[in-house]
Amino acid sequence: MTISLRVNGRVHDLDVEPEAMLVDVLREHLGLTGPRVTCGVGLCGTCTVLIDGEPVSACIMMTALAEGREITSIEGVADDDPVVAAFDRHHAFQCGFCIPGMVLTARNLIDRGQAGSAREIREGLGGNLCRCGCYVKIVEAIEEAAP
């Protein structure tokens, strides 16, 4: 089926399988490798993208449901983004596989005013897993990035 997706401010007309999940379309058709498949069931957060500013697990989102909405992947986040800069300053990553999802979730937490304390941030990140165990520094980075 043909579908029109607005990703990181650009519109793409694509021919995709009807059952295709958004993450696969972003990766395979658009070459955006920031969203990653880890659990495949919407639990770990490595495939997170923002849809109209809200974090969504792209590994369980049918592509058609994203049509007509604003999709933001980590590639659409500016290099001088304050959250990215805070992650950098706090060395809040090791292998980096989970970091795109962490950053996007963090931006949403900050936007919603839900990054007011370390406790609130830890709760808000509960759906983003990191097996290297960088949580301590990630929470510190988001605390600093939050106004």
Added chain:
Amino acid sequence: MLITPDDVEGLTRFGCQIADQVVLTREPRFVGDAIAAVVAPSAEAARVAARLVQVSYEETPAVFDHLEAVRPDAPLVHRRHAGSDSDSAYFAMRPQDGTNVCHRFRIRTPQLRGREEPAVIVDLDDPDDALADAFDEADVVVDEVFHTPAAAHVPMEPHATTALWVDGRLEVTTGTQTPFNLRQDLAGIFGLPVESVRVVVPPMGGAFGAKTFVRTEAVVAAAARIVGRPVRCVLDRDEVFGELTRHAATVRVKLGARADGTFVAKRLWAYVNTGAYADCGPGVAQKLGYAGVGPYRIEHVAVDSYCVYTNLPPGGAFRGYGAMQSVWASERVVDLMAERLGVDAVELRRRNLLREGDRFCTGETMHDVRFEELLDAAAAAVGWSRGGERSGLGVAVMLKGMQTPSRAEVRIVSMPDGRFEVQSATADIGQGATEMLTRLAARHLGCGVERVVVCTPDTDRVPYDTRTTSSRSTHMMDRALQEAARDLARHGSVGHGHVTDEGGLDPDTGEGVASSHWHQGAASARLRVDDETGIIDLEDLYAISYAGRVVNPHGAELQQEGSMILGLGTALFEELQFEGGQIVNPNLSDYNIPSSVDVAAIRHSVLEHEGAQVHGLGETAVPPVPPAIGNAVGSLGYRVRRLPLTPERVLDAAEPVKARPTRSEADR
């Protein structure tokens, strides 16, 4: 295209420590054993085709539990035992014919050698008559059994491999911690000289031991040769769960002490479930065996550590490498001994700790020993004080060896633009290898870090290194880079560095050099247990590791935190569950790993000493965490013997706390 065992008939058997595997098997030994491969232009097409493959099975008896598998009537997972020519088989194997024991590692301190003993002890309550006199001088003996379940590494990035053949030469791009071992094993499988295999290792999204030796590389390479095109394979999450696991283990520890608290004898029996293929299970059994002796001076030590085949997915390297399973048991036993003697658990440890120049049970002399400092820091971190309140507090201290023997080479090339390229096989699994190599090279070259570039490990370009495991890379590469920088200064354009650590243990006596240097760590916990629900509320979890000298402060912190968080998951909730040999929780919904909500209690530090060597920190803070938590839970009267410490197990293990002897009673 469907590839079956017939298509790979001519390929050689393989296995890093025991050659017990074939590329595709007609006799699957576990759920997940590769029996056929489907190659298609797209992953979707391959999935559809794979579902159309019909397989007829003939059922044969199976055994899943490692204690059942050592019994004389157990079905044999492999009819015959094998050896291996791989470099990864760095000690003599001791398979026990006619049993599922593919390797038996023993320690016998001098006076306990030469006895008439059974080849395999099959009963957990064996009276151990042959060595009973080791405990003659003990006034108190504690004898307990502990269990650790199988666990999953869960690297966020699944195993991913691409293979292609170029003019008869195999090129593999894959996530592996063991590029040169993989090159050798692939060359063996395909009957090629090692130079005809190229392994390229891009940075990985985590590994934790899961990406070691031959994983999917052999079948992908075979498929690529058959179809004459590049072939890629990325595992689904449930397949990652079944690809390699942490060894489930049952460990019985018998510790004898004099009334004054001096340890006099220790006996340890370990049964290590290596699943259907040995992988590096023999090495795990060995390291588990001596780590369970712990950092203590003990005159008589006897260890039997059995690596046991079962029909479960293979067990392999896992952050903590065997030490996790035996330190959980042995450090709980120290606390039980302290209770029996009516002495302080920290004092009891301090009285028996190995000190500089002491001999370990292997006969080697301990050097650069820091156990007492580590223990004291851990105890202080949770407010442990002489004669103070102990309820809800726990400590643990441990030693863990580094891969020995071990060899590392590195090359520094001076580039025309004035920068230096470091060529090293150390793989970046997320631990920060690239930054570590950059910092170390800059230090030894006396230049800024911006003048150093580190190339991607590629066996065509980089010199030999044993592997990126065992927390050895920072330690070994520091020394190799120092040599390479000196060599570069002498020769101008290229500098070679080469360091070799000799050593190894006799598999029958445990005599030798277990480790060229020691990973030393301690942990402590302060917690409460809800007596109605059994839920553990961690207030403080602290770990301290001996770093020697820190190379990258942020990296050191991250490794400490990551290790502790892994240890915390092991302690509280991680467990692979099996039903009829099948993993029933191979997904992140049913197999929980720690998330940000679990880490609020974590604090840590590293111990440094001026002029000391650089020590690895990759996993030192894993093994002491579960027993520190277990000891704290135990102090509240919950004697859990099986990890993880789930609320149900905690409640089931409730025992009335005996009235503690008062200080004056204990001193009497």
